[in-house]
Each structure stands twice: as C-alpha cells, then as structure tokens.
Amino acid sequence: MKALVYHGPGQKAWEEVPDPTIVDDTDAIVRVDAVTICGTDLHILKGDVPAVTDGRILGHEAVGTVESIGGGVKNVRVGDRVLVSCITACGACRFCREGRYGQCIGGGGWILGHKIDGTQAEYVRVPFADTSTYPVLAGVSDEQILMLADILPTGYEVGVLNGQVRPGDVVAVVGAGPIGLSAIMGARLFSPSHVVAIDLADSRLDAAKQFGADVTVNNSREDPLAIVRGLTEGLGADVAIEAVGVPATFELAAELARPGGHIANIGVHGEAVTLHLEELWIRDVTITTGLVDTYSTPTLLKLTTGHQVDAGRFVTHRFDLGQFEEAYDVFARAGDTGALKVVLTPHS
Ligand SMILES: NC(=O)c1ccc[n+]([C@@H]2O[C@H](COP(=O)([O-])OP(=O)(O)OC[C@H]3O[C@@H](n4cnc5c(N)ncnc54)[C@H](O)[C@@H]3O)[C@@H](O)[C@H]2O)c1
Ligand SMILES: [Zn+2]
Ligand SMILES: [Zn+2]
Secondary structure, three states: OEEEEEOOOOOEEEEEOOOOOOOOOOOEEEEEEEEEOOHHHHHHHOOOOOOOOOOOEOOOOEEEEEEEEOOOOOOOOOOOEEEEOOOEOOOOOHHHHOOOHHHOOOOOEOOEOOOEOOOOEOEEEEOOHHHHEEEOOOOOOHHHHHOOOOHHHHHHHHHHHOOOOOOOOEEEEEOOOHHHHHHHHHHHOOOOOEEEEEEOOHHHHHHHHHOOOOEEEEOOOOOHHHHHHHHOOOOOEEEEEEOOOOHHHHHHHHHHEEEEEEEEEOOOOOOOOOOOHHHHHHHOOEEEOOOOOOOOHHHHHHHHHOOOOOHHHHEEEEEEHHHHHHHHHHHHOHHHHOOOEEEEEOOO
16 A cells, blocks of 8 residues: 655655554554644654654544454444544553543554554554544545544643633633634634634634634734733633643733633643743632543534534645645645645545
8 A cells, every 4th residue: 555654854755565454353454535634743744753763654633444353343344434533542441441542551542643653544554443433424524524533622622621611701712723723613612702812823813713713813913911801801811722832822821811710731842831830829720731532522523413513614725645745735834825634535
C-alpha cells in the first residue's frame, strides 16, 4: 500500500510500504476512506515530538471501512464503516475504566501516528478495535464524522466541559484555529450569553463568527480585556478557554477570567509559562488542563447525526490521497490559504 512516512524533521514522503497485518487478536485493519491532517502533525514534522521516529506513518484521524479483524474482536465486523479516533483505549486499565482513555496505560492513549503507524495511509492497523472505533450511521458524510476524530472532542471536553460552561455565561476563547472553533461550537450548545473569540488573524475571526462567536477581537489592535470587561460589568469572563499553546495566550486567558471563573487550557505548550499565582490566588479561579480522552465522542456522534452540530463546516480543502504533499502545504500555510481542515480521500 501507499502511506505518508515520516523521515525525520522536515522530511516526509508518500511511498510504498508493506500492508498492515493483524498483530494482536484485538486488532482491526481499516481501509481509510477519509483522513485529515492535524496541527500536531506539523509539530511532529518540526521535530517537536521525538517519540515519532524515522519510518513512522503519520496521522491519527480517519473514517474507514473494516477490512479484517482479529479473533478477539467482538463488536466490530468486516464491512463496518467506523470512525478511527485519535485516542486508542484498551478498555480495561484503571484510566480506561474511568473514561480517561487519553491516559490509558494498557497500550492505548495517543499512539496512532505517534508510537505506532497511523492513518495517513491506504490502510491502518487499529489496536483494541472494539473500544477504539465508533460505528458510523447512515445519513452523515465521512468528512463530517472525520471531524470527531480529534478536534471536536478536544474543544468540547478540554475546553467547554472542563471549563464548565453554563447557560448565560460569557465565554472567551483565545485562539480561533480548528480547536478554538470547536470550543466555540461546543460552547453554543450551552446557550452562553456571549462567546468572544480572540485571535491575531482576521481570517480566523471571520471563521469564528460563522462558528457562533458573538464578538470577535483582534488582539493585535484591540484590547481583549477591556472588551470582555465591558460585557461583564467589569468582572471578566465566566470561562476563558486557551486554544493556542504559547505563554502569552495562557496569561491572557488567566487575566480574562472573572473571580470564581474557569480557565480551561487546551493548548499544547512547548515552553515554560508563568502562572501569576500572586494575582490569581485571591480570585477563586479554577484552572484545568488536559489531553483529550474522547469520552464525548458518542454524544458528538449523536449531535452530528441529528444535525445539531454541523461538523462538515470545518472542511475547507479536499484532495486525493496521493496529494499529501499539496495538502500539507495548504494546511501549513493556513494564514494565506484560509485552511481549517483538509480532507483526503482515495477518489475525491
Ligand atoms: N489538549 C489536547 O488534547 C489538544 C488536542 C489537539 C490540539 N491541541 C492544541 O490546541 C492548540 C490549538 O490547535 P489548532 O489546531 O487550533 O492550532 P492553530 O495553529 O490552527 O490555531 C491557533 C490560532 O491561534 C492564533 N494565535 C496565535 N498566537 C496568538 C496570540 N498571541 N493571541 C491570539 N491568538 C493567537 C493563531 O492565529 C491561530 O488562529 C494547539 O496548541 C494544539 O497543539 C490540544
Ligand atoms: Zn490531532
Ligand atoms: Zn486503558
């Protein structure tokens, strides 16, 4: 088969590799019908994720058709159309038993396109197939469901649910990339009074408006603190969600939250960040962090199938599987191309 193979920082190629085979009896081999690229894949290509080594097939998001199963697979059948989630779950370890699949210590967690070969390929081996895939119902497209492999559960769980968004809240979202937009979409489900999107890029703020932001703030020329305080009688946001992953945006999110408010960090941070406890200690704030667990995937599947969530809205560009080079280029230059999510299919 062909797959997108990582060959060290800055090096990748769509090349011929051996077909994946069943290794453990809980595995399934899935034919990839739709696959996308994540910001994390760009981090890997910069060399920021040393666990990814030369020869690894990238990708941790896919929708596909089950091609074969191991003898221990009980619920997934050959021919099933499934969502392959970014998080693999053994289903049996202490953390899986708590729904904390991202922390799985039984061989799962974020492994696809990281510790084992991933989904940017014609076929992928999915370990623990019963507990790591989700059946897809008729009536929704592959590309809609594909958005549930990573970005939608991440924005919803690590942003909206960790931040405990409630009806009437003012929710500030710092960063309006796919993750921030997912948080905006998820926050809307709770009828907030205002969602404020903050980003340096006007193109991202335009997208934020379409995804349900009431107020957009370009913090290169406007003061987000003044705007959020203006909406909240000087108090600050009930929930401030950080969806960028740099020190300045975490500090901004911390400043934006009201006394008693929630600061929900989603961003992956690569360097030390200052926590201004000397200012925050007296303000009763709750700070949360997290890796997505994907425990909300069944809920999001119902909302997508029932058309309460328009997941397909993220898809801005479409390519054939053989066009991975172009797809990565368009995705990496999102500022110029307006890309949110790109989708690759065997025959687009
Ligand atoms: N916690 C998790 O499980 C998890 C899962 C997936 C992704 N992430 C992380 O979420 C973050 C966002 O992901 P994404 O794919 O949306 O990234 P992205 O790069 O597409 O979007 C980030 C946005 O932040 C904006 N931005 C940059 N600096 C800013 C600043 N100083 N002020 C305001 N806005 C600024 C950019 O213009 C961009 O629109 C990343 O750090 C990613 O690694 C976390
Ligand atoms: Zn991802
Ligand atoms: Zn586990």
